[in-house]
Amino acid sequence: MAGTNPLAARIATIAPREGVGSGTRALRLLGRIGFHAMLAVVAFIALFPIAWLLLGSIQTIQELYRGMTIWPAVPQLQNYYIAWTKGGFSVYLPNSLFYSTVSMVAILLAASMAGYALARIEFPGRAAVIFLIVAIIIVPLPATFIAIYKLLVDIGLANTRLGYILVLVTGGLPIAIFILRGFFMRQPKELEDAAILDGCNAFDVYWRVMLPLARPGLAAVAVIEFLRLWNEYLLALVMFNSETLMPVQRGLTKFVSSDTPEQHILLAATAMAVLPVLILYTVAQKSIIQGIMEGAVKA
Amino acid sequence: MAVAAVPSARLRSRAARRAVTGYLFLLPALALMAVFTFYPFVQGLALSFQEWDGIGATSWVGFANYRRVMGDNIFWASLGNAGIFGVVGFVLGNILSLGMALAVNSMRRGSTFYRVAYYLPGVFSVVVVGMMFAWILQGSVGILNRALGAVGLEMLQRRWLTDPETALPSVALVYVWFHWGFGFLLFLAGLQGVPRELHEAASIDGAGAWGRFRYVTWPQLIPVTTIVSVLTLLGALQIFGTVQVLTNGGPGYLTEVPTLRVYKEGFQFHRFGVAAAMSVVFGAILIVLSLVQIWLGRRSGGEGE
Numbered sequence: 001m002a003g004t005n006p007l008a009a010r011i012a013t014i015a016p017r018e019g020v021g022s023g024t025r026a027l028r029l030l031g032r033i034g035f036h037a038m039l040a041v042v043a044f045i046a047l048f049p050i051a052w053l054l055l056g057s058i059q060t061i062q063e064l065y066r067g068m069t070i071w072p073a074v075p076q077l078q079n080y081y082i083a084w085t086k087g088g089f090s091v092y093l094p095n096s097l098f099y100s101t102v103s104m105v106a107i108l109l110a111a112s113m114a115g116y117a118l119a120r121i122e123f124p125g126r127a128a129v130i131f132l133i134v135a136i137i138i139v140p141l142p143a144t145f146i147a148i149y150k151l152l153v154d155i156g157l158a159n160t161r162l163g164y165i166l167v168l169v170t171g172g173l174p175i176a177i178f179i180l181r182g183f184f185m186r187q188p189k190e191l192e193d194a195a196i197l198d199g200c201n202a203f204d205v206y207w208r209v210m211l212p213l214a215r216p217g218l219a220a221v222a223v224i225e226f227l228r229l230w231n232e233y234l235l236a237l238v239m240f241n242s243e244t245l246m247p248v249q250r251g252l253t254k255f256v257s258s259d260t261p262e263q264h265i266l267l268a269a270t271a272m273a274v275l276p277v278l279i280l281y282t283v284a285q286k287s288i289i290q291g292i293m294e295g296a297v298k299a
Numbered sequence: 300m301a302v303a304a305v306p307s308a309r310l311r312s313r314a315a316r317r318a319v320t321g322y323l324f325l326l327p328a329l330a331l332m333a334v335f336t337f338y339p340f341v342q343g344l345a346l347s348f349q350e351w352d353g354i355g356a357t358s359w360v361g362f363a364n365y366r367r368v369m370g371d372n373i374f375w376a377s378l379g380n381a382g383i384f385g386v387v388g389f390v391l392g393n394i395l396s397l398g399m400a401l402a403v404n405s406m407r408r409g410s411t412f413y414r415v416a417y418y419l420p421g422v423f424s425v426v427v428v429g430m431m432f433a434w435i436l437q438g439s440v441g442i443l444n445r446a447l448g449a450v451g452l453e454m455l456q457r458r459w460l461t462d463p464e465t466a467l468p469s470v471a472l473v474y475v476w477f478h479w480g481f482g483f484l485l486f487l488a489g490l491q492g493v494p495r496e497l498h499e500a501a502s503i504d505g506a507g508a509w510g511r512f513r514y515v516t517w518p519q520l521i522p523v524t525t526i527v528s529v530l531t532l533l534g535a536l537q538i539f540g541t542v543q544v545l546t547n548g549g550p551g552y553l554t555e556v557p558t559l560r561v562y563k564e565g566f567q568f569h570r571f572g573v574a575a576a577m578s579v580v581f582g583a584i585l586i587v588l589s590l591v592q593i594w595l596g597r598r599s600g601g602e603g604e
Contacts, residue, residue: 049428050423121321122321142536149565150342231423232424281415292484292485
């Protein structure tokens with residue numbers, strides 16, 4: 001392969017052959033150590049901030065400010081209790097769970113229906129719809145939150161749960177449709193044909209045959225969407241005034257600005273906002289990472 | 300022939316029924332996108348020619364909002380800051396993610412741990428990342444300054460987020476820490492698509508590590524590089540939450556970014572028309588930039604073949 005390229009051939013002749021002398025062997029050992037040290041250092045930098053947050057969240061304020069403590073003398077679980085009760089997290093966390101779950105289910109339903117139609121049903125205008133969805137994914141539209149806020153005010157859905165969920169769902173649709181359509185396209189056609197012969201209508205085929213087949217795709221979309229929904233901040237920032245409606249990310253910045261909590265309580269509050277994500281990532285890291293990598297290859 | 304030219308009524312009605320079925324399946328998704336994607340897009344354009352305080356009625360003001368945006372030095376400075384985030388995220392982020400992807404891809408065992416660890420920051424929210432680093436970079440008791448003090452580097456200690464010299468670089472580095480894992484995973488996926496036989500063939504031909512990278516791996520990675528570059532640059536330009544939590548644009552306006560500017564213009568100063576005009580200008584810049592980048596990627600892809 002490289003031989004067909006004249007430049008590559010020249011490089012190849014210049015490039016040193018792999019040596020076997022003892023000097024090179026020592027050098028190679030050094031290189032290997034350096035290689036693994038580099039990998040480990042980068043891993044440390046990636047993991048340190050969350051570890052530091054979690055360790056700090058169970059310390060007393062004195063331990064925290066003295067800065068000598070890694071593991072506290074007595075783990076201070078009451079930091080979490082204070083954030084839960086006084087910080088309003090007993091409201092924010094259930095809110096987030098509700099918004100994320102409802103939106104995720106709605107995205108899976110609407111996107112799988114659309115993805116199925118775009119993969120398997122031939123109708124006029126299908127190419128145009130696909131083009132439209134790809135365009136929404138590709139074209140960067142920054143700061144649409146101003147116009148969305150205006151719309152929500154106009155139709156009376158600002159500062160409501162319904163308004164928040166509807167916008168969240170819409171934001172997740174294009175990519176979910178795109179991924180699920182790819183999934184449906186790769187399923188064998190025979191099962192569908194058999195179901196139609198058995199007298200199933202289009203909805204039955206979708207619901208009873210195709211959805212169960214697409215379960216791995218649905219799971220990947222579900223997890224990745226759940227993370228996005230749980231972490232959403234900007235829309236929640238602009239559309240909620242009532243603390244009782246706020247999701248956890250918005251609640252966290254509200255807590256900081258209105259209560260100016262002490263550092264140890266703030267760390268516990270932040271930990272509560274991130275723990276569900278950590279648990280989900282630990283459990284589903286395989287499908288999250290695979291989903292991102294496969295999505296990249298397809299795009 | 301005659302059958303194909305004049306489809307029977309039954310065939311036609313079957314096609315019509317299929318069309319109805321197709322659109323019924325699409326209805327929920329299309330209805331939502333029509334109301335919450337397309338309508339706001341049009342309304343955003345309209346709002347950029349109107350005045351609105353967030354509560355009352357709107358009134359048309361012509362190009363007044365755009366004139367105001369043109370004269371808003373802070374907005375243009377914020378674009379410059381976003382450009383710095385973009386360049387740092389692009390250069391540093393891409394070097395880091397490509398380098399680490401090459402390293403992890405060359406491992407025989409243990410690569411799963413590094414994959415999981417390196418992507419971990421990417422699953423956090425902007426608020427959580429902001430809180431974490433506000434604590435790490437805190438001036439008097441933050442761990443970074445303490446660590447510097449412990450190894451005798453007191454002269455490097457700073458109030459990282461409020462010192463005019465370090466605020467912007469600090470936020471930029473936090474941004475890279477937050478997002479490089481995404482490019483890492485994409486590069487890794489691209490590398491796994493490079494057939495091993497190509498490498499073996501090149502080795503037999505006598506290609507060294509650099510030669511193999513330059514003439515075997517790199518041409519295969521160009522499509523991924525284009526995607527990663529477009530996404531990291533566009534993402535960095537649209538940075539919002541991390542900046543809002545870490546510095547809120549300060550000190551002064553040294554770390555102000557366009558999205559934060561739009562937010563303040565609307566929700567703090569109640570000039571929603573000006574905010575809409577800003578987002579239109581900002582959006583136009585981003586679209587041009589992404590088109591240029593895709594075009595550049597195509598061109599260098601052609602050269603590699």
